[in-house]
Amino acid sequence: MAETGALAKPFYGLSSRQRDVLLQAVTPPLIALAGFAALLAAYGKNPLAAYWDVLHGTFGSVRGLTEVFVIMIPLMFCALAVAIPARIGMVNVGGEGQLYIGAIFAAYAPLTWPDLPTAVMLPLMMCAAFIGGGLWAGLCGYLRAKSLVSEVLSTLLMNSVAGFLLQYLVFGVWHDPKSSNFPQSKPYPAAAVLPHLGTGRLHVGLFFALGTIALFWFVLYKTRWGYEMRAIGGNQEAARRSGIPIVRYIVLLFVIGGGIAGIGGMAETSAIQGRLRPGFSSSYGYIGFLVSWMSGHNPLLIVVISFLLAVITSGRDVLQITQDLPGAAVNILMALILFVVLARRGTQAETR
Amino acid sequence: MFLKVPAENSRRKGLAVLKQFSGKSFVLLCTALLPLLAFAACGASGTSTPPAAAADAHASFTMGIIHVGSKTDAGYNQAHAEAAELVQKNLPYVKVLEAENIPENADVSRVIENMISQGAKFIVPASFGYLDPAMQVAAMHPDIMFDHPAGFKQADNFHTYWAASDQHSYALGMAAGKMTKTNKLGFIGGFSIPNVIDSINAFTLGARSVNPKAEMHVIFDNTWSDPAKEAASTNALVDQGVDVVTMIVDSPITVVQTAEQRGIYSVGFHSTGVQKYAPKGWISGIGFTWGNFFAREIQSIEKGTWKSNPKNLLGDLNSDMVTLAPWGSAVPDDVKTLVEAKVADFKAGKAQVFTGPVKDNKGNMKIPAGKVGDASLVNTIDWYVEGVIGQGS
């Protein structure tokens, strides 16, 4: 890429290209922080105190830091669910629903055979979750591959259906008779709970998420399939003409993506909730979509952006308790970052 | 404005955008932001911690309370929030940490841990659905005391409390039974937990004691708080001919206002300030006043006697935990006298809500003649009395 003269001067030892990348990465959060600070000030709060409280709450203690990771885990799973199909140009907005279906499928084992040993129970739950989420997304992928229904529409609609199905089950057949009509399933037996790391709520799901991301990176950049995926993503027609089986890839990648989101659902209900409950996802599917989009569907960036958004989200409680702001206010900060990236990326978009 | 710009222009435009953030401009941008932050830091007021404690030697004490909804919902959450305020007023050395709109799942354990790390020694997870997660946190912090409203499980450092409101429900049921013209009463509930079923039954029994033709229609919303559903449920009841409606949902506002708009009577629940939403149709309501109870709990924690307090406290009419809301203008005097007499009977122990014979709405005899229903029914009841239509979900 040719560079104009004005940008050719080095910037603190970095090449101009590296400086651009750094500035690109750093300015959205800075602008967002400034904007949020202005909002806080307008409501009579002290922004510096608020930010300090959030930093202290998240990084100032082991517990705070583990809570960030706890949020990061489902975000990474849901972001992968978006990133994998996105590599061939497919849009999966259905992470939320796939998460719920995975949890539902995973719940079958502990609720039906509570006496299974851990070594059988946990893998069974994960497989079931993968199958559930995979089927849920796979259906949408198939419909898209056969040019019947846009995957954007189908995945979106299936989100709502999944939510209702979950409620139907916890109010109905899977309802815990000992919870006096409150909608939740029986608590999972200890064998069905993912092991925790340390005394906090952090659990081994973290390793699964990171491992899956690493695997995704490896497949994408180091294998033939990854090469083919990237080829399809670049130009579907050209790829089809070179003999790459597009339909197969579409369905397969949706199944894999949905399955991974399903495992995320299993991890949440097993390790964090300890049972099946309605509404256990705090919009992880949609935030995951934004994470993946913001990362350009790049596996390594997904980790970074998940961490960033998890830090922001975990500031919710602190803001409430110490600043008397509604917890939902952190969404503003998240949105501001995204606004900057959206506006900038849109103008930079290559021609269609 | 060009739609399809050639690639070359696009790249240049992109670089131009980047140029804005090149070295000098970037520094300028940051410098411009600094005064804003400084102004914000100086000019804005501080955090919302309560006013400085009175200058006495009493050691400070931190209490945490978690609301499932909004503090100003004129209902369940407001009752608890007002209780916390009363505690701060009467015990100025107490600092209260509050969180609102926390969903009823494992998220609450995160909030509780947060409060504990800020020094809270007494936690009130103020919603039924917090029970399991809160108990798990309690098990990990044996030195922190928990009081949970309407829970049905206890532990060493985890007590539950509620106030028997079914006697008030019975009495108000009598008022409803007297004032209804269609003989159809309505009840909107959040979840069909025993607590709620108990109130439905008490209300129905009271109504039928003065009006044997009264029948009670029940709708469960499957959520403690959803204004659209509550409005729809109220309308559905009124369309069935109901002309007195009551509820157990977190905020009575929507139900009461919808009732007012449709021109029917309403009976409130949870707090004593609801009549302003229904100046014409308001009968009365039941309000919970936990403030003094919380203060007593805090003082017993300080003295070290908390663990000998009852593990499951059920305040009755004679306690200061539950009260009747003021009467509305539509209530005739004879109804007032009737209700107040019954309340006095309850207080003196001369009457009971579940006095046999009591049949359920399927015809089975549940409490034979001469017997009285146990007070523990409020935590266990799962059947509806005769006259209740609709078994909920």
Next chain:
Amino acid sequence: MNIAFIAGVLSNAVLSGTFILYATVGEVIGERAGIVNLGLEGVMLVGAVMGFVVTAQTGNPYLGVLAAALAGAAFNMIFAYLVVTRRGNQLASGLTLMFFAQGVTAIIGKAFVGKPITGLTDLRIPGLAELPVVGHALFQKDLLVYLVIPITVAAWFLLYRTSWGLRMRAVGEDKTVAFAAGLKPHRLQYQALFIAGLLGGIGGGHLSIAYTKTWQEGMTAGAGFIAVGLVIFAAWSPVRAILGAVVFGGAVALQLQLQARGANVSPFLLDMIPYLLVLVVLMLFGRVKGRVVPAGLKDVFEGTG
């Protein structure tokens, strides 16, 4: 199943379907211009909170409705700036706006939770309100309910019988061709989104000022997504959107009326019906419907927009 039951379901369906219909019609206009707004939920929330706040402050619910409409439109202008001027990704922008609205409305509305307001009152239409069954259901409702059908028809008229509508649909079909033909696509898209914002805001306003007369964080509870689904169900036609709203409102009303009579139907299975219907219809008539989708949305639905 008697007359009172049917009347009750009809009345409740009309009431609970109105705010959804406003939002759906608004979204139809936006999508006809080639823009999908997944942040419709946010537009409705903004309308709901601003409508409630203004009603509480001024005591005049009609001012509140106006405020709701304008707030929705202003909020949608942010969306328009992102997707039209800056050409940001539509799906991501929409979702971002939704989160933004959740935060902003929570802060704005916090001081107003629990405030009593004089909501929109029911206006009886004398004579017609005495009709059996439909009397109360259709002719004793608030102003916004009365207006929703005329406004929907007006939207249809605007889209299909005015030159503005023709130009806008042309933009929605193919921006490049429209531009080559001398139209100003960006301006038209802004205008379409402005109207969509007005309608979405009114929908939210109806929810808070007339239907529930309260404000609560996140009170729309997914209605925005329901509306986006209904647009598909309605095959991008405003008048067919009425059918969608009736199905949706009817499912809600039916379930509640059945409960009140003691019948036990799972509300969740009933809730699923509108969504499954849309999917089935899309699957069966997918290739046909494919021609019904405004071509300009193709890029969005194929992930390149």
